[in-house]
């Protein structure tokens with residue numbers, strides 16, 4: 329332990345246990361405790377420890393339960409994505425923000441409270457945005473550039489805030505060639521945005537050289553979080569050094585969410601990041617979140633982790649060779665209900681894990697996966713610019729993947745199903761006839777997510793809530809074209825009490841999952857609150873329904889008795 333570390337420990341107000349060595353169960357490697365000197369918002373039941381495999385990380389010092397809120401912080405800097413700037417508040421990230429900054433005309437706020445809170449940094453941002461507009465360039469810089477700008481302006485005042493930003497991990501020395509373009513683009517755009525015309529001007533931001541700027545960009549790329557709304561819809565980018573201490577696992581025991589918990593005293597404090605335990609975490613166990621979408625197969629996850637974070641994941645899910653991973657699975661060709669591992673170009677031999685039947689049509693599976701991935705990439709690119717084209721792609725490709733035998737959780741079927749559902753939901757208000765198809769897509773998405781995500785994962789909770797809400801749209805019974813046997817099996821009672829009861833059961837389960845994923849004390853955040861209100865409404869509706877049916881039966885009985893007496 330160095331002198332500097334000891335000094336920092338002594339100066340640190342938190343209790344500091346002398347350097348200790350623990351055993352990390354994940355890696356069986358030595359783990360050393362670090363002083364949390366520069367981190368003001370980390371609570372006492374968490375500790376910063378360092379391991380040779382993954383550097384600094386956050387560890388529990390006492391056991392916690394699923395759904396426990398481990399800590400809550402406001403990001404050091406956050407910026408809305410360009411498509412949200414006109415409707416969301418740039419300070420608290422709430423929707424329907426109508427107060428526009430009269431100078432830059434680009435940024436909106438809920439009210440003058442939010443505007444005043446933001447002014448200290450927006451005054452610089454406002455000048456930069458006005459300068460860019462005056463230069464004839466109508467393009468507002470991306471959220472990443474604006475977030476970096478906010479960090480640079482705030483860094484002009486030295487203090488614990490800047491120390492925390494300075495201590496973020498950088499990968500400037502091991503950037504992959506494929507990531508050069510992103511880093512270079514960010515650095516050049518940032519210089520332009522800040523209006524820097526000579527290298528010496530960089531000094532006013534506490535940076536000595538262009539190399540320091542490149543280092544800041546690398547720290548930003550390695551430690552950025554997407555800000556989402558309470559239903560996990562992306563809103564922009566943020567940086568929070570204490571939360572960025574958390575290392576990655578593809579089977580995480582915690583999540584970072586923005587529940588917008590109603591219990592908070594003031595909405596102006598938002599957006600607040602909550603770190604929530606997804607399962608019980610033992611004392612002296614590391615807190616681990618997922619940096620990438622864990623519904624994706626191992627090879628795709630590994631490529632993404634290498635590209636942005638420069639490491640190869642060795643978590644239990646990545647290391648496991650036991651059983652079939654549902655993300656890469658095909659139904660048994662004999663229909664025994666078991667799954668076969670997805671064949672690959674290198675290894676086309678695949679057998680059902682349950683009955684050992686050999687998969688025959690491996691070329692068909694490989695072709696389906698290849699064209700499915702191409703369609704997914706295209707449909708994702710067209711999702712907002714040309715949703716009709718995107719839906720045509722998902723509509724055409726999903727049946728091909730299903731007939732090749734992919735299970736609902738297999739990639740790219742699950743991703744295509746979720747995209748198909750999102751596209752249908754976006755159209756539903758103007759085309760109620762799409763309801764049945766949307767319910768089927770939502771059911772398949774829930775089945776796929778259940779197979780790959782832990783109970784209580786917020787993505788599962790939100791997907792199940794969406795299915796429940798769709799079921800609660802109690803359409804009057806109407807003529808329907810019969811589908812295939814498999815499609816018919818997925819169909820729900822079209823209307824009436826049976827359908828409402830299913831909706832209610834689905835929403836009650838969704839609420840239980842949201843309560844874990846968005847925090848027990850947050851009561852599932854705003855998403856959980858919405859589902860709770862739906863449950864109450866449905867219970868009332870079902871009561872009326874049952875009462876209505878009971879009264880109709882009573883009337884019919886009385887009418888029949890009356891006619892017999894006549």
Ligand SMILES: C[S@@+](CC[C@H](N)C(=O)[O-])C[C@H]1O[C@@H](n2cnc3c(N)ncnc32)[C@H](O)[C@@H]1O
Pocket residue numbers: 381382383384385495496497499550551572573574575576577636637638639640641642
């Ligand atoms: C957001 S930072 C996490 C905190 C970081 N360990 C630190 O010391 O500041 C992300 C970086 O941590 C390291 N890291 C995170 N999870 C890891 C893991 N499971 N295995 C190896 N390295 C990991 C990688 O270097 C990654 O780029």
